[in-house]
Structures are given as structure tokens and as C-alpha cells.
Amino acid sequence: MYFLGYDIGSSSIKCALYNANTNEIIATVQSPESELPILSPVENYAEQDPETWWQHVLLSTQQLFDTHTIDKAKISGIGIAYQMHGLVIIDSNKKIIRPSIIWCDSRAIETGDSIAKTSEEKEFLASYYNMPGNFTFSKLVWVKKNEPENFSRIWKFLLPGDFIALKMTDRPTSTITGLSEGIMWNFEKNEPAFELFDQQDVPRSFIPDIGTSFEPLGKLTESAAKKLGLPSGIPISYRSGDQPNNAFSLNVSRPGILAATGGTSGVIYGVSDQPVIDHRQRTNSFAHVNYTKKTPKIGTLLCINGTGIMYSWIRKNISDSGKSYPQLEKEAAEIKQGSEGLITLPFGNGAERIFQNKTIGGHLIGIDLNRHGKKHIIRSALEGIAFAFVYSIEILQSLGISTETMRVGNDNLFQSKVFSQTIADLAKVNIEMVKATGAVGAAIGAAIGVSYFDTIDDAFDNQNIVFKFQPQDQNPELLKSYNFWKEELKKFL
Template identity: 45%
Template sequence: NLPGNFTASKLRWVKENEPELYGKIRKMMLPGDFIAMKMAGEIKTTPSGLSEGIMWDFEGDGLADFVLDNYGISGDLIAETVPTFSVQGERTGAAADDLGLKAGTKIGYRAGDQPNNALSLGVLKPGEIAVTAGTSGVVYGVGDKKNYDPKSRVNVFVHVNHSSDDPRYGVLLCLNGTGILNSWLKHNFVAGEGIDYEQMNELAGEVPVGSEGLVILPYGNGAERTLENKNIGASVHGWNFNVHKKAHFLRAAQEGIVFALNYGLEIMRDMGIELTTVKAGNANMFLSSLFAEAFATVTQASVELYNTDGSQGAARGAGIGAGIYKGADDAFVGLEPVRTIKPNEKLASAYEQAYETWKNVLDDQLRA
């Protein structure tokens, strides 16, 4: 599993294509490592960061020397590894002056966007799931067992609260075609009608579950990892001129996004990730009550929506690492959901049937 868009492969690319530049490298740094270096004058990295770069040995719980050897990359380029939550350095006088912060301020945390988003939602325990449904969609689930998908349709990272004694792994799936589909409909399908997203949701809500046979596959934003990197494009199926109206397309789009996310969740379930609680920010597609209820009902998991974001997660993480909080649980005291959406059991059977219809259409497209 050495995808070309991750750090280890990128470093190999630099070695092959820009050898003079590669020869000048003293240490390889992830963006967070570089920022921390500029602040503290020390070069360090974390297990979570290395795992996001596909440079972590999950069996040995350390640097994946075999990956570096495969790519011909010297282990000397990798910085000292420190726990993700820990005092990782202190701000120098020069950095403090530039930032308007006190010299000696502790640096206690760094992480990539999705592990940090999960942290911001308090997703730290096995069975907890963080979902983002913006332009693209991301599902990040936490488990305590080492596992992987043989087809590499999802990625496994070391989660921010991982330790050898109490392992935590983050399984990530991405759906490129999420909110971008809804946005396309707004700016093209209903353009000029003065219809906003709330009105689109109201129109979609007038149509029954399953959109009366109209199926939309939301794969119009490039190749999809969950489809083994196939680029099948977005498509509409079952369109009946005598039945389907504008509202059907608006609903079928939201259902298609939910179904595509659930398709990825099935991969995660097969890997042993059990859904107990789904958490998301109260934003983007989850502002649609139709979308939120469909997601909860199709996945059969309660969805908790929070008013939080990555910056708050980073602040809490820094507090944990600096010892301001007694532990992770203490850091999230007071963070309560603003809304909780439970599965609508009255619609569960209809959604299950609609999902099977959608999946059959997808299977036909994948075989084409």
C-alpha cells in the first residue's frame, strides 16, 4: 500500500526527479513538523504524522524501515519521533516576538487534518466515527485492532491518542463527490430560480425515499479510492420523463451521497470497525435534515452534531500535550451536541431497499 499521493512516495519522486535537491536534504518534515521547527528550533515528528505519510510499521509500532528501504530513502532523514500529545519543544524568543506569544510557551500537539478533525469532535474510542460532508466527504473511524483492506480502498493511520499499551487506529475513507454534487445542482440545475440550499432541501423532502427509482452515482469529482481508483464519473439512472421532476433529482443526489458513504462504511465494517456513535460538525451537508436523517437511517447509527472545528481540536490537543488537562476526557468537558439524529425506523426498510437498488446500479457501472 504505497499510494503516490502520500509523503513516502513524494519523497521518492524528489529523489528520482530532483536528485540535486534531494542530496541537500537534512531532514524530511511534514507541514506541522516544519511549523514546530520554526517555532522551537527543533526538528521532531510524531507516530500519527509518520503513519499519514505511510512510514509507520504497525506490527513493530515504530518507523517502517522496510518502506524506506524499498524506496531507497535513508532513515537518517526522519526526525526524532515524539508522542503526539507531549511537550515537543518551547517557543524561542525570535518566534515568540514574531507571533506575539511568550517565549518558552510549550508546543504540545501536532496532527494532520482528519485525525485532528476527529479529535475536535472527541472521537477517540473504538466505534466512534467522525464524518465530514463538505466538497468532499470523509469518514474517519477509530478502532483498537491492527487491520487493513487488501484492496487499499481505505487508509489506516495511527490515531492521535495511540500508544503501544492502548492502541488506537484511525481508518479513513474519502468520497470526492459529496457537497460538490449538491453545489453543482444549485449553480447549474436550479440556477436563475433564486433557490437556496434550504429550499432545495425542502423540495427534495417532497419526494419519497428512493426518489421513485431515480438513482444518482456521485462519482463526478475524479477517481475514487473506494472504487479501487476507478473513475466512472457521475451518472443518472432510471430517469422516467413521466414521473421524475426537479425535486426527484435533488433528493436522489442527497441519497446518492449517503449511499456512497455507506458503501465505504461497509469496507470499514469488514475491517472490524463497529459504528457506535457518529459525530460531525453542524455544517455543510449535515445542515440538511433530509441528509442527516438519511445518513443515520442508512448506517443505523445515531448522528451527533457539534458546533466545533479543527482549530478548537488543535487547542484542546495542545492542552492535553502540555499537561493543562488531566487527560483527553477532561479536555472535552462541556462539549455537547447541538443536535442528535437517530435512525428513522419507519423509513429503514425503504432506505434499505433504495440502497440495494443504488448498489446494483453501481455494480453494473463497475462491470461496464
């Protein structure tokens, strides 16, 4: 049996074909090759046309089957992962009313603040686990206040993945995890946040039909199937926002295992059986993909804006942009742990949520002009980013999240031994590197959604661990460097 998975990103659309019988990833493709445009008609606005996502779903599907021939009648399910926190609004004819307000749009921050004032912060967090901030519900209320004509035409609101499911099934549907990411799920009552809709005079009827992530929520219509070149009737059996899906793709769906990625920014994601409420709002907690009303699983997400972007900046401006990252890794390895007293604060990518939205900036501290050179700076950058991850793991530990093992993909900063071993040594965490992508995870989720696999563990039974980093005896110089790093950070906080 075959399953298709789509990852609807703001940069591109990825499509994966997975053979569940052989546990084989047949192919993954991306459309377009260059990044999708993000419209910014006003400063701090970020919008995209949802129809553009759909067109690239069609193109990626065509591209995949142009190069891989299978019996399409054996495709048994479709899964969708998507960029979180976006807002799509449609009218009663299922037509888009305005461009999607996507995740990185910050226009609704003040609106979110006003929503939060409707109740005491402690009570709000007890119900929704997060403050409204700039999440989807805040964006919906922003439309009500600032675009009343558009608001009056709304039939349903959708998240980006819900829109793609609509195009495939002609049904407006969403999930519990989807509502929770938009601060539209009441965890105390275990139902949609009806009281928030009522308080803000947003009709409850705007809420689409709700299901779980692993559940057929519609089937591929004849019209959509014709455009995709697929048989009609295939169930859309999995849906999740990108960060819960990335964790799921790494087989992180129970306590004790963290998921992490180190791209331009860094993310650590842990799963808990109990509510995880951070009153300082350094983290966000949502319903994980395996959340049900009977067995609630909470995914807690911590984001560090300044990670890989710092290393990229070092490569472009300090080292040699012509050098590959493996070459930089080789040079960093020539310097001892602790970088001989040179430390890097990598937080030069805007305000950091882990510092309660303070802007720290990127800093090289302790430069000895007679001793330090480019290789020291390279190693210090890798260690400084690793220190930011260790600091973040300590935050998660303080919230009661278990951190024995961290599972990562094999296509980001964790490929660096200097970086990964630093985290393993300081945080005393076992790091397992596996081959995983969001689109493949969505395809595997689709297989679970039609009960091809009985459990998540069954689905990942043969997951390939590419490499392991295990904690080693701690070098006193490395611990000294990390403590110095934290002391310097305190000065900026």
C-alpha cells in the same frame, strides 16, 4: 489558561483561541479570506511555498489579537493541525530546498508502485497497513530519483505541520501519527520504517526527532515569539494531520464512534484497538492521535470524492444557483423518500479509492420525463450521496470497525435533515452533530499535551451536541431505492 490552535490547510490558515478554564472558544480567524494559490508547474503537480503558510500563521495571529485582548502570559500551549501527506525538505541551515509537494500532487504514484514491489503485498501491509501510493515517503523517493541536486542538500524532511513547528521552535520534530501517514512507521516493530529508508537508499538521518501527538516538542523561541506577538517559552504541545485531528475535534478517539464530514468530498473515520488492514485498499489506516507504543489506537480513514460537489453541481446547473441550501432542503423535503424511483450516483469527482481507483462518473438513473422534476433531482442527489456514505459504512463494518454512533460537525452536508436521516435510517447509526473545528481541536489538544486535562474525555466533557438524528422505522421505498442504487453501481464496477 488559554491555548492557541492552528489548522494549516492548503486553502487557508485558521487560528483559534480557547479558554480551558471556562471551556470557551474565544475566537477563530482565517487568513487569507480567499484561497491560497496552488502552483502546478507541470500537469498533476501541486506545490505550495511553506513560507506562505508561516506568513499567514503570523497574519492570523495578529488578526486574532487585534480584536481580542487577553493576558498573553496565560497562553500555556500551542497545537498544530495540518494538511496531510505533504513533503517539506530543508537543508542544514533549516532553509527550504524546494516548494512543498502537497497532498493532491500525484507525481509520485509510479514511485510508490516501485517501492511496493520490494516485498510481497501481504508482508508490506502487515508492517505499514497501507501501500506507498502517493504518500510522503513516495514523494521523498521521487525527489531522490528526479532531483538529485535537491536530494543531496537534504538535512531533514518534514510534514507541513512539522515545518510550522520548526518555525516556532527552531527544532525539526515530527510525530508517530505523522510518520504513519507518510508510510514511514512500522507498526509490527513499533518504530520508524528504517528498512524502507535503507532499501531506497534514503539516509535514516533525514528523520526528525519523533514524539507523540500530545507532548511538548519544543518551545516558542524568542525570535518566533516576537514575530507572533507572544511571550517566548510557550510549549508546542500537540500536532496531528487534519483527518485524525478532525476526528479528535469531534471526540472520536475510541472504538464505537465514527467521525464524518460531508464537504466537497466526504470522509468517514473510525478508531480501533486492533490493526485494520484492507487488502483491497479502499481505506487507509494510520496511528491515531492517542496512539502510543503501549496502547496503539488505529484510525481508519475512508474518503468518498463525490459527495458535496455533486450537490453543489445540482444547485448550479439543475436548480437555481441563487437559492440557498436551506431552500433546496425545503424543496427536497416535499418529495417522498426514495425520490419516486430516481437515483443518483454522485461519483463525478474523479477516481474513487473505495472502488479501487475506478472512475465511475456522476449519473442520474431512472428519469421519468412525465413524473420527475427539479425537486426530485434535488432529493435524489441528497439521497444518492447519503447512499454513498451508507455503502462506505458497510465497508468499514466488513473490516470489523464498530459503527454505532457517528459524530459530525455542524458546517457541512450533515446540516441537511434529508441527508442525515437517510444515513441514520439505512445504516442504523445514531448521528450526533457538534460544534467543532480543526483549529479549536488543535487548541484543545495543546491543553491535553501540557496535562491541563488528564484524559481526552475530560477535555470534551462539556462538548455541546447541537442535534441528533436517530434511526427511524425504515420506509420500504427507501430501502428499495438503496438496493436499486447498489445494483446500478455494480454495473459500473
